[in-house]
Amino acid sequence: MKFTLRQLEVFLATASRENLSRAAESLAMSQSAASSALRELETQFDVQLFDRVGKRLQLNELGRTLRPRAEALLEQARDLEQALQQHQQAGHLRVGATLSIGNYLAVQIMARYMAEQSGARVELEVANTASIVAKLANFELDIGLIEGELQHPELQMIHWRDDELVVFCAPDHPLAGRPWLTDADLLAAQWVVRERGSGTRQHFEWAMHGLLPELDIRLELQHTEAIKRAVEAGLGLGCLSSLTLEEAFRRGSLVPLAVPQRDFRRRLYFVLQRERFLGPGVLRWLELCREMGGTA
Incomplete structure (x- = not known):
């Protein structure tokens, strides 16, 4: 020119x-x-x-x-x-979140983000860890919030906050009221758990190392609410994030079970493309997440 x-x-x-x-x-x-x-x-x-x-x-x-x-x-x-x-202002954002995070944390963050940014839109994709990772790697999402851990050459994980899985049962289950469960109790019980590919299932299997081949897994379900309903109906023990169980424990429809010999602690992560420029929308979303949940 x-x-x-x-x-x-x-x-x-x-x-x-x-x-x-x-x-x-x-x-x-x-x-x-x-x-x-x-x-x-x-x-x-x-x-x-x-x-x-x-x-x-x-x-x-x-x-x-x-x-x-x-x-x-x-x-x-x-x-x-x-x-x-x-474009220097935070605007349209595509967020992927695993089920526990998407259903119990991400909506609150999304509401704050949209209240701050006039005219901003957030597309929230809720799926298991494997699906979120695949979409991030294909540049279909701007940021992921996941429960599982991963090794991917094109993605980076950043610690967001801590979480813990909790074993639970219906209040009339024979194990309800026990001060703690032994490994023998875990092996004797039937289980209702998340599907393979989910972060919750990954951490459940890590926590149950040494027992997995003998565990009686009765049902594998994709949704936390479906698992809670199945456990309430007496179909077995469940194991989900503490984030998803607070209300049910308050109501008394489900009760927690102590398993002190097993480590159910885990971390929640941000996942981002390594080479992608972080625009103001992603940066503000990260700030809101940290304000809400801390970075222990």
């Missing part, structure tokens, strides 16, 4: 004020810089855009013909500049 937007600005300012010094002043330029820009524009295309009448510069026929097109071009450039500046 042989001309610059600055040259067009000088051309239009001069056309409007018919005086180069006043045009330069309106653009916060020196008169010599404005004169040079206008001269270069005319020289590059071997044209004359103004008739010099004393100290006045009047548009000639060619100048009058080009003026509206130059105005339109500069207006488009201003629109583009405004769009780029607005």
Whole structure:
């Protein structure tokens, strides 16, 4: 491109004020810089855009013909500049969250984010860890909030907050009321657990190392609420995030079971593409998550 937007600005300012010094002043330029820009524009295309009448510069026929097109071009450039500046503000965001996080934490964060950012939209994808990771790797999501741990060359994990799985049962289950459960109790029980590929299932299996081949897994379900309903119906023991069980424990529809010899502690993570630029939307979302849940 042989001309610059600055040259067009000088051309239009001069056309409007018919005086180069006043045009330069309106653009916060020196008169010599404005004169040079206008001269270069005319020289590059071997044209004359103004008739010099004393100290006045009047548009000639060619100048009058080009003026509206130059105005339109500069207006488009201003629109583009405004769009780029607005992009510096947090806006549309695509978030992936695993089920426990999506159903019990992400909605609150989303509400705060959208209340702050006028006109902002958040697309929330709730799925298991494997699905969220696949979508992040394919650039279908901007950020993931997951319960499982992963090794992926294109993704990075950042610790968000701590969590803990809890073993639980119906209040009328034979194990309810026990001060703690032994490994023999765990092996004798039937279980209702999350499906493979979920972060909760991953941590459940880690916690139960040494017992897994002998555990009686009766049901594998994809949704935490379905697991809670199945356990309430007496179909076995469950093991889910403490985040998902607080209300049921308060109501007494489910009761926690202590298993001190097993480590059910885990971490929740942010997952991001390693090479992707973190825009203001993602950065603000991370801030809101940390304000809500801490980074122990």
